């Protein structure tokens with residue numbers, strides 16, 4: 791191939807567009823044993839207490855905040871797939887954005903976790919629920935503002951809410967207890983979701 795031809799081909803080669811992916815933190819990027827509690831809590835909320843709308847309790851007093859932080863301190867392990875995520879970001883396939891509805895008082899712990907795992911540089915942006923909005927509405931707002939191609943979330947109530955209100959592909963990370971619930975894009979852990987979206 792002569793030089794001019796090679797330059798022509800290089801110039802006209804299709805530029806692969808980066809896949810813009812938003813990721814929830816607890817239960818998606820970090821593995822949380824607490825996730826298993828969510829289904830019973832959801833069932834009690836719906837069937838015993840008769841609460842049908844999506845609404846999340848927000849801790850207010852300092853004792854509530856301390857207990858809440860303690861509960862989330864169990865999100866200690868990086869989820870299966872964080873290495874693949876770093877790799878996809880490195881090779882330019884994916885642009886990753888962390889969107890967590892963790893309340894403002896939990897930001898320090900999140901920062902420490904990201905530094906400890908050496909994961910801060912994986913994310914182009916890190917958005918925390920600073921104004922303590924309802925998690926589903928906060929995520930809807932961020933997803934729409936950033937026009938993510940995909941958003942990966944583990945809370946089914948939030949998944950269903952976002953799937954019906956945004957144009958973004960919402961991927962659900964299910965757990966042992968709710969794996970039987972039908973949903974078109976459901977995955978057992980982050981790695982499987984990333985393999986699907988990155989082809």
Ligand SMILES: [Mg+2]
Nearest residue numbers: 814816817944
């Ligand atoms: Mg979550």
